[in-house]
Structures are given as structure tokens and as C-alpha cells.
Amino acid sequence: MTTTEPTADKRGTTLINHWQCGVPVTQGPVLTPFLLLLIGIAALGLALAAIRFFSPLGPFSGMNDVYAWGIWKTFNVMTLTALGSGPLALGMAAWVFNRQKLHVVMRTALVSGFLFYATGLIALGFDVGRPWNFYSALMPWRWNSESAMLEISICMPLYCAVFLSFEILPLILERVYYTGNERARVILCRVAPMVRKAYPFVIVGAYVIPLMHQSSLGGLLLLAGTKMNPLWQSPVLPLLYLVAAALCGFAFTILLLMIVCLRYSRDLDAGILAELANLLSGVCFVFLAVRLSDLIWREQLRTAFAFDRMSLLFLVESGLILIPALALRFQRIRETPRALLNMSALACLGGMLYRFIPTSIAYMPARSTAYFPSAPELVMAAGYIALGSVAFVLVINYFAVLPGEASAWNHTFRPFGWPRKAAESSPVMPDATGVTLERGI
Amino acid sequence: MSVALRRRQAFKVMIGLGGTAASAMLPGPAQAERTAARSAESTTEEHPAHPVAPPDAIAMLYDNTICTGCKACMPACNEANSLPTDTLLSGGIWDMPLGLNAKTKNIVEPYQDPQTDEFAFVKKQCMHCLDPACVTGCLFGALVKQDLGAVTWNSSLCIGCRYCEVACPFEVPQFQWQNWNPKIVKCEFCYDQRLKEDLQPACTAACPTGTVIFGKRSDLLAQAKERISTAPDKYFEKRVYGEYEAGGTQVLYLSSVSLQKIGLPKLGSTSIGHYATKVTSVIYKWLVGPVVVAGIFGFFIRRNWDRHESERLEHEEKTGYPDQL
Numbered sequence: 001m002t003t004t005e006p007t008a009d010k011r012g013t014t015l016i017n018h019w020q021c022g023v024p025v026t027q028g029p030v031l032t033p034f035l036l037l038l039i040g041i042a043a044l045g046l047a048l049a050a051i052r053f054f055s056p057l058g059p060f061s062g063m064n065d066v067y068a069w070g071i072w073k074t075f076n077v078m079t080l081t082a083l084g085s086g087p088l089a090l091g092m093a094a095w096v097f098n099r100q101k102l103h104v105v106m107r108t109a110l111v112s113g114f115l116f117y118a119t120g121l122i123a124l125g126f127d128v129g130r131p132w133n134f135y136s137a138l139m140p141w142r143w144n145s146e147s148a149m150l151e152i153s154i155c156m157p158l159y160c161a162v163f164l165s166f167e168i169l170p171l172i173l174e175r176v177y178y179t180g181n182e183r184a185r186v187i188l189c190r191v192a193p194m195v196r197k198a199y200p201f202v203i204v205g206a207y208v209i210p211l212m213h214q215s216s217l218g219g220l221l222l223l224a225g226t227k228m229n230p231l232w233q234s235p236v237l238p239l240l241y242l243v244a245a246a247l248c249g250f251a252f253t254i255l256l257l258m259i260v261c262l263r264y265s266r267d268l269d270a271g272i273l274a275e276l277a278n279l280l281s282g283v284c285f286v287f288l289a290v291r292l293s294d295l296i297w298r299e300q301l302r303t304a305f306a307f308d309r310m311s312l313l314f315l316v317e318s319g320l321i322l323i324p325a326l327a328l329r330f331q332r333i334r335e336t337p338r339a340l341l342n343m344s345a346l347a348c349l350g351g352m353l354y355r356f357i358p359t360s361i362a363y364m365p366a367r368s369t370a371y372f373p374s375a376p377e378l379v380m381a382a383g384y385i386a387l388g389s390v391a392f393v394l395v396i397n398y399f400a401v402l403p404g405e406a407s408a409w410n411h412t413f414r415p416f417g418w419p420r421k422a423a424e425s426s427p428v429m430p431d432a433t434g435v436t437l438e439r440g441i
Numbered sequence: 442m443s444v445a446l447r448r449r450q451a452f453k454v455m456i457g458l459g460g461t462a463a464s465a466m467l468p469g470p471a472q473a474e475r476t477a478a479r480s481a482e483s484t485t486e487e488h489p490a491h492p493v494a495p496p497d498a499i500a501m502l503y504d505n506t507i508c509t510g511c512k513a514c515m516p517a518c519n520e521a522n523s524l525p526t527d528t529l530l531s532g533g534i535w536d537m538p539l540g541l542n543a544k545t546k547n548i549v550e551p552y553q554d555p556q557t558d559e560f561a562f563v564k565k566q567c568m569h570c571l572d573p574a575c576v577t578g579c580l581f582g583a584l585v586k587q588d589l590g591a592v593t594w595n596s597s598l599c600i601g602c603r604y605c606e607v608a609c610p611f612e613v614p615q616f617q618w619q620n621w622n623p624k625i626v627k628c629e630f631c632y633d634q635r636l637k638e639d640l641q642p643a644c645t646a647a648c649p650t651g652t653v654i655f656g657k658r659s660d661l662l663a664q665a666k667e668r669i670s671t672a673p674d675k676y677f678e679k680r681v682y683g684e685y686e687a688g689g690t691q692v693l694y695l696s697s698v699s700l701q702k703i704g705l706p707k708l709g710s711t712s713i714g715h716y717a718t719k720v721t722s723v724i725y726k727w728l729v730g731p732v733v734v735a736g737i738f739g740f741f742i743r744r745n746w747d748r749h750e751s752e753r754l755e756h757e758e759k760t761g762y763p764d765q766l
């Protein structure tokens with residue numbers, strides 16, 4: 001990994017430090033009142049989900065036969081897995097396009113992405129009506145290979161459970177290595193080289209598979225045909241959904257990094273954030289270019305600027321993406337923390353809107369029925385999100401996830417009050433003791 | 442015919458999954474079937490833009506200039522499908538559904554123009570599309586286009602994702618929201634109950650006026666066109682709804698009033714399955730697209746991985762800090 005040079009602070013703010021590796025949060029209590037609140041929401045949501053499992057869908061949701069998909073699908077899956085595409089977006093940049101700098105923030109993206117996918121899949125599990133029939137997924141002769149739904153329902157769990165988990169594996173092995181006993185270490189010393197060997201091959205799957213299912217999420221909506229507003233219904237939906245996933249992935253990773261750094265008063269790394277911002281602005285322009293050429297090609301430009309309800313929605317959505325695209329072209333803005341935070345939040349919002357609208361607001365079947373999520377539906381959706389947030393806070397506290405200076409990584413830190421015995425023999429920082437560090441994962 | 446098609450699709454997936462390695466290890470029969478499948482595919486596209494009805498395709502023709510709104514077909518349908526009556530609106534007395542729903546596979550709806558005294562009836566049920574969007578979307582093939590063209594649902598393959606409801610342009614499939622073991626409720630042309638025993642569907646059998654009749658699609662189409670040519674002014678737009686809609690359907694309509702007013706959507710003549718799969722079917726054919734992308738990614742990732750490794754070792758030597766992935 002390259003060592004990033006400290007960036008000169010041009011704005012007189014806090015942007016000085018450079019990130020070198022993942023470090024856990026070691027200061028402050030973990031169980032803050034806010035976290036307790038989140039745990040409460042998550043518990044409530046999961047309790048409702050558990051009851052829902054023994055009850056028909058009807059009493060739990062406002063869905064009906066016209067709007068057969070509620071927010072569990074349209075928000076928790078369609079929209080939030082776009083935010084969870086950080087590993088895809090950053091990983092592509094880092095591994096395929098050789099942006100070495102970004103490796104240091106990969107873990108943050110990986111953990112958040114994994115949690116978005118995992119909670120999305122939980123949401124799906126409680127949304128489908130006949131989950132017990134899902135065993136057909138193991139029988140390829142039953143697959144309808146032309147169904148985008150099949151692609152999603154096979155690839156998403158596969159990606160989350162196999163490829164994404166494998167990409168995160170070093171994080172966990174490393175934790176075990178530094179906190180476990182001698183036996184665990186001997187085993188890990190044997191396993192680690194194998195993981196390293198397999199890594200470059202396995203992660204190929206971790207980039208190909210999300211490309212497939214993120215575009216298939218858009219492909220799903222092609223079958224909805226004329227039921228969807230022509231501003232959104234288009235043959236390039238799969239491509240746009242994919243670009244929007246990359247857009248949200250970059251934007252959300254910037255947002256998350258900055259929020260977490262603010263929360264735990266850590267230093268920001270201007271170089272890496274600026275690089276991310278640069279990529280984000282590029283992806284925004286690609287998105288807008290594809291969107292615009294699609295509208296021109298389908299001769300819908302007039303509808304787009306008709307200034308009626310749908311056209312205003314379209315303009316808001318595009319504006320939310322255009323502003324950061326333009327603003328982040330300026331180095332000055334990229335390196336001003338507040339502006340960067342605001343711009344990435346706007347981009348996030350724009351990308352999320354694009355992923356949300358086609359299945360909800362722009363989905364207008366002829367039969368006149370309204371859909372608004374019912375209270376249990378909302379609580380469950382919030383519960384899944386809270387669950388992901390709680391898990392994220394715990395993970396960054398107990399695992400070396402967030403980027404920081406290598407010297408800030410204290411291997412002797414004991415999570416969960418694990419016994420101190422191993423800690424004495426565990427390697428400590430070289431500048432503290434002069435002992436050369438043993439290699440972990 | 443459709444059974445063979447499904448087998449072939451499944452086979453395609455299996456071959457694609459195993460990838461090139463599997464095909465190298467599986468010579469003989471697999472190879473033969475593969476080439477056979479390919480040659481079959483090059484001749485018959487799975488989702489042509491304008492599907493042609495097979496010669497044995499059956500159909501229903503509904504002519505609302507004859508319909509008296511007696512609704513005899515509705516209890517007949519309920520009986521044939523053992524459906525409960527929907528008595529919510531009538532306080533438990535009559536079967537009074539407001540539209541197709543989890544208890545109603547077939548309904549006659551009245552239409553009256555609020556200004557003029559123009560009125561008409563329309564009978565709604567599954568249209569049994571020639572290239573059904575619901576079948577294209579259903580992931581494990583719970584919905585199948587059977588022989589003769591009936592579109593049926595199989596409870597043991599459905600996961601209840603409700604994609605069929607999103608996909609169907611006529612909003613036909615209905616989901617049992619109040620059932621813990623929910624089923625998809627839709628007209629199946631009485632396939633299991635009656636068609637298999639050479640009986641016509643319950644609704645056409647029950648219709649006392651001959652408004653809705655059963656027969657071969659080609660015959661009914663010809664008959665409908667003849668009715669139009671004998672009395673052209675009687676029929677809206679002088680055309681048969683369902684001849685080309687969404688690639689053509691196996692339920693045909695003749696109407697005296699505007700089709701959109703009675704709730705039949707305005708659709709293009711291209712099959713929706715064709716629109717949705719024309720690009721992806723090329724990319725995913727034999728999984729060639731993903732495999733090629735994986736190859737390209739693999740090349741770059743390997744290269745960058747080697748760079749990463751050498752830099753890691755160098756960095757570790759220089760600073761003593763271990764590197765992380």
C-alpha cells in the first residue's frame with residue numbers, strides 16, 4: 001500500500017492527517033443512549049417481523065394487489081443496496097482501476113455494504129409470501145434463466161454470504177489473531193497464506209456478481225412496461241441502476257467516513273476523500289449523460305421539462321445529482337470538509353431518489369388505488385435499518401475498520417473483556433518495544 | 442412445445458454455471474445437447490417481438506354488444522375453481538366483488554359514462570397472453586404457459602414474490618393477503634378442471650347469450666373480424682382487442698365503447714417479454730457476458746494484486762507496520 005503524503009491544509013481546518021490502515025474505535029463508551037435507542041427500534045422491528053412470520057402479510061402492510069411491492073422491496077432493497085454498493089464502487093476503483101490509495105477505506109465500505117445487503121435480504125425474507133419454497137434455488141433445472149428476479153434472488157444472497165464475506169474475512173481473522181490464544185494463532189498462520197492466495201481470484205466474483213444483480217434490479221422494472229411513467233421506464237434502466245449504485249456507493253462512503261470521523265473526533269484524510277469526491281463527480285456526470293441521452297433518444301425531453309408533477313420530480317432528482325457533479329469539480333470544494341459532506345449527502349439523496357421513484361411514485365398502474373406503508377410496515381423497515389446501524393457501530397468499535405494512522409492501531413486492545421493472557425505475548429507496536437511485529441493476516 | 446422450451450432454458454443455465462471447465466469435462470451427450478439447443482435457438486427466438494400463435498392455440502371471444510350483464514359466468518367460475526364468494530360489500534348475502542381479487546378470478550364490470558347514457562359491460566380475467574410477462578418474470582417457473590396456451594400457476598414453485606403482479610400489464614394475478622399460506626389467484630382457463638377433460642371453460646359454458654365463446658384462436662379471430670365487417674359501425678375502432686395487444690392475447694374482445702374506458706389498457710403490439718429480455722438475453726446467453734467480464738477483471742485484479750503485494754512488503758520492511766488488505 002502506498003503511504004499517502006500528508007495534505008497541506010489550505011482551508012485552515014482539520015484536514016491534515018493521513019490514513020494508513022484500519023483501526024478500531026477505542027475511546028468512549030460503546031453503549032451510548034443513541035445506540036440504545038437504535039437497539040430498541042431494531043428489537044421492535046425484529047419482534048414485529050417474527051410475529052409477521054406467523055401471520056399473513058395483510059395486517060402487517062399497506063400493500064395491495066395494485067401496489068404489490070411495498071417499501072420493504074422498494075426502499076430496503078432497491079434503494080438501500082445502492083448505498084450498500086460501496087464495496088463494488090470502491091473495490092472496482094481500487095482493484096480494477098488501480099487506485100491504490102482507496103484500499104485504506106475499503107473496510108469501511110465493505111462493512112457498511114455487507115450490512116445493507118444483509119438487512120435487505122432479511123427484509124426480503126419477511127416480505128415474500130411463500131419463503132419455504134425458496135429451496136428451488138438449489139435446483140438449477142427449476143430456474144427460469146430469463147427472469148431478472150431469479151438473478152437477484154440467487155446472486156444477492158450468494159454475493160452477501162460468500163463473496164462479500166470472504167472480502168471481509170481478513171478483518172475477522174486479524175482480530176482473532178491479535179486477541180486469540182496460541183492455538184488459534186498457529187491455525188491462523190496456516191490459514192492466512194491460503195486466504196491470501198485465494199483472495200485475488202475470489203474477489204473477481206465479488207465484482208462481477210454485483211454488476212449483474214445491481215443492473216438486474218433495474219431490469220426487473222422493464223417488465224412493468226407501460227405501468228411506469230415514461231420518464232423512468234426505459235430500456236437503459238439496468239445500466240442506469242448500475243451507475244446509480246456506483247454513485248450512491250461513492251457518495252455514501254464519503255458521507256459515512258466523514259460522519260464517523262466527526263462523531264469520534266478523528267482526523268480526516270484530505271487526499272483520499274478528495275480522490276473519492278473526484279470519482280463521485282465523474283460517476284455523477286456519467287449518470288447524467290446516460291439519462292439525458294436516453295431521454296433524447298426516446299424523445300421524452302419535452303415531457304421532462306413539462307413542469308408538471310412528474311417532471312418536477314425528475315428535475316429535483318437530476319438537480320440533486322448535477323449540483324455535486326459540478327461542485328466537486330473544484331478542488332477547493334473537494335478539500336473543504338463541510339462542502340464535501342453536503343455535496344456527498346446531496347448526491348446520495350439524488351441517487352436514492354432515482355432508485356426509489358421507479359417502483360413507487362412513478363409506478364402508476366391504471367387501477368386507481370393508493371399505497372402508503374402502514375405503521376407496522378414502517379416500523380419493520382426502520383427496524384432493519386436500525387439493526388444495520390447498531391451492527392455497524394459495534395463492528396467499528398471491536399474491529400479494525402475505520403481508517404486511521406497505523407500508529408493508532410493498538411493491538412493490545414481487548415474487546416469484550418477477553419482474557420489478558422494472550423495480550424502479554426501479543427505483538428505490540430514496534431516503536432513502543434522495538435520488537436518486530438509478527439505478521440497477521 | 443413449451444415444456445421442451447423450459448427444459449432447454451434450464452439446461453442453458455446449468456451449462457452456463459459450470460462454465461467452460463464443465464463443458465470440457467462433460468463431453469458426449471452434454472456437448473450434443475448443447476449444439477442441439479443452440480441450433481434450435483437460432484431458429485426460434487424465445488421472445489419474438491410479435492409472437493405467432495401456435496395452430497392449436499385456444500381462445501375466448503367476448504363481445505360486449507351482446508352481454509346483458511347477467512353475471513352467470515361468475516358463480517360458474519367460482520364453482521369450477523372452488524372459490525369462496527366475496528360478500529364483504531353486500532353484508533354477507535351476495536357475491537359482490539369490486540374487481541378481480543383474491544376470491545375472484547372472473548368478473549363482469551359495468552361501465553356507464555357519467556355524461557351520456559353510454560354504457561357497456563366488460564368481463565375481466567387473465568388474458569392468457571401469447572408471450573406472458575408474468576411467465577417471463579416468475580423465477581422458478583410457478584407460472585407456466587401450458588399447451589393450448591393456458592397460463593397456469595403451481596403452488597409448489599411459487600415463493601410469493603409478487604413479481605407477476607408487477608409484470609402483468611392487465612393487473613390480473615392477485616395475492617391472498619389474508620392467508621398465511623398465500624396463493625396467487627388468477628384465471629387458468631380451467632386448465633386442470635376442464636380443458637384436460639376436453640370441456641370448455643366454466644364461464645363460456647355458462648354464458649346464456651353467447652357473449653363469451655370458446656374455440657380455436659384462429660377461428661374466433663376470423664369470426665370476430667366477420668362480425669366487424671358485417672356491422673362496422675357497431676364496434677369501437679373496428680378492431681379486435683387482443684389480436685396484437687402486448688404481442689397478442691388468447692382472450693379477444695369486441696367492444697361498442699372505448700376500450701380504455703372499460704378498463705382495457707392501451708398497449709403496444711410488441712411483446713413485453715421481448716422488450717425486457719432483448720438485451721439481457723444476449724449478454725447472459727451461455728453466461729458469456731459475465732464470464733468475459735470476469736476474465737477482464739481477473740487480469741487487472743491479478744496485476745494490481747501483485748503490485749499491491751510488493752508494495753506491502755516494501756512498506757512493511759520500511760516502517761515495521763503490518764499492512765492490511
Ligand code: SF4
Pocket residue numbers: 567568569570573574575576592608609610611612613614627
Ligand atoms: S394477462 Fe397477465 S396474468 Fe394473464 S397471461 Fe398475461 S401477463 Fe400473465
Ligand code: SF4
Pocket residue numbers: 578579580581583584594598599600601602603604605606625
Ligand atoms: S409471486 Fe409466485 S407466481 Fe408470482 S412471480 Fe413470484 S414466484 Fe412467480
